[in-house]
Amino acid sequence: MRILLFGKNGQLGWELQRSLAPLGEVIALGTHDQPCADFTRPSDVAATVRALAPDVIVNAAAYTAVDKAESEPQVASEVNAVTPGVLAEAVAGLGAWLVHYSTDYVFDGTGVTPWREDSPTNPVNEYGRSKLAGEENIRASGCRHLIFRTSWVYAARGGNFAKTMLKLAQERDALKVIDDQFGAPTGADLLADITSHALRAVMNDEAFAGTYHAVAAGETNWHGYARHVIARARAAGVPVKVADDAIQAVPTSEFPTPARRPANSRLDTHKLRNAFGLHLPDWRMGVDRMLTELLEK
Numbered sequence: 001m002r003i004l005l006f007g008k009n010g011q012l013g014w015e016l017q018r019s020l021a022p023l024g025e026v027i028a029l030g031t032h033d034q035p036c037a038d039f040t041r042p043s044d045v046a047a048t049v050r051a052l053a054p055d056v057i058v059n060a061a062a063y064t065a066v067d068k069a070e071s072e073p074q075v076a077s078e079v080n081a082v083t084p085g086v087l088a089e090a091v092a093g094l095g096a097w098l099v100h101y102s103t104d105y106v107f108d109g110t111g112v113t114p115w116r117e118d119s120p121t122n123p124v125n126e127y128g129r130s131k132l133a134g135e136e137n138i139r140a141s142g143c144r145h146l147i148f149r150t151s152w153v154y155a156a157r158g159g160n161f162a163k164t165m166l167k168l169a170q171e172r173d174a175l176k177v178i179d180d181q182f183g184a185p186t187g188a189d190l191l192a193d194i195t196s197h198a199l200r201a202v203m204n205d206e207a208f209a210g211t212y213h214a215v216a217a218g219e220t221n222w223h224g225y226a227r228h229v230i231a232r233a234r235a236a237g238v239p240v241k242v243a244d245d246a247i248q249a250v251p252t253s254e255f256p257t258p259a260r261r262p263a264n265s266r267l268d269t270h271k272l273r274n275a276f277g278l279h280l281p282d283w284r285m286g287v288d289r290m291l292t293e294l295l296e297k
């Protein structure tokens, strides 16, 4: 089996290089400095796909700068919606499979109930709108696909909220962190392992194709997540400047950002767990593993 992976240097792409390796030959394309893999050049990307004729495309490339997307909606749309749609058309033409990733930010965050795969979408920012359009383009192409919606992704390699908090905690005496947006931090390693497991299953039985919510178990808010990370760092001997009681919990209104974010980012994972017989670990387990890796360097 030949697998073409886009976005190899991102948090998820890096982990996918490991988790997909036992399934077949992985051709991993990364930097968007290469025209053949630049998602702002859809026709070049389509030509790459036709030339390589893979059995599976795994797309971990995305425009993930949520605040910046507010001022660059056209770039976010090209990378997150237009080119995934072009990939899907190419995949349909080849009779191949497409694996793609989406986000909790396709929902508007109302209520407290975890969102199901068939819950109504209603993104509140440009990034979310571009990701939803990407999903819709893939479904409209009729190609065989898996779409995983996930949330709050972190990895030892790459940029993420946990690493931002580790840095700020060493630089500042006080932090303000939002405590009214809820979700589950999800490790790129867990998501990569879920991908290879599900891909193996769907290639044996096409009935598994479709959209799934894939996040770690449990829930927290950004403040709870920050406190957890900083407490672990302190215990590991990192020179943390901020005292525990100086990590101030604030409502969203006290931490204005260019992009609005949903208050309820909880995703219901029953469909994924039932389909593939998976157990999803609590979010703290993966975060603690990442911190061990980061702090022991």
Ligand SMILES: NC(=O)C1=CN([C@@H]2O[C@H](COP(=O)(O)OP(=O)(O)OC[C@H]3O[C@@H](n4cnc5c(N)ncnc54)[C@H](OP(=O)(O)O)[C@@H]3O)[C@@H](O)[C@H]2O)C=CC1
Residues within 6 Å of the ligand: 007, 008, 009, 010, 011, 012, 013, 030, 031, 032, 033, 037, 038, 039, 040, 059, 060, 061, 062, 063, 064, 079, 101, 102, 103, 104, 131, 149, 150, 151, 152, 153, 154, 158, 159, 188
């Ligand atoms: N990060 C998160 O919190 C969440 C992510 N997701 C989704 O999960 C998936 C993986 O995200 P994650 O690994 O965290 O993202 P990262 O931001 O870590 O990686 C994104 C990758 O996309 C590549 N990329 C960006 N612009 C382009 C472009 N114009 N052409 C080609 N490649 C490009 C980057 O390449 P380069 O290295 O060259 O810049 C990078 O390797 C995405 O679909 C994302 O929307 C969903 C929920 C949460």
Ligand SMILES: Cc1cn([C@H]2C[C@H](O)[C@@H](COP(=O)(O)OP(=O)(O)O[C@H]3O[C@@H](C)C(=O)[C@@H](O)[C@H]3O)O2)c(=O)[nH]c1=O
Residues within 6 Å of the ligand: 064, 065, 066, 067, 102, 103, 104, 105, 150, 151, 152, 153, 160, 161, 164, 175, 176, 177, 178, 181, 222, 255, 257, 261
């Ligand atoms: C840095 C900082 C952020 N925050 C808040 C702002 C925001 O509501 C929340 C998270 O901020 P970030 O900008 O790190 O995370 P953000 O870019 O919103 O993360 C999102 O990325 C995209 C790609 C996704 O798909 C989402 O699932 C989600 O992971 O924390 C604070 O409250 N205090 C702080 O000091």
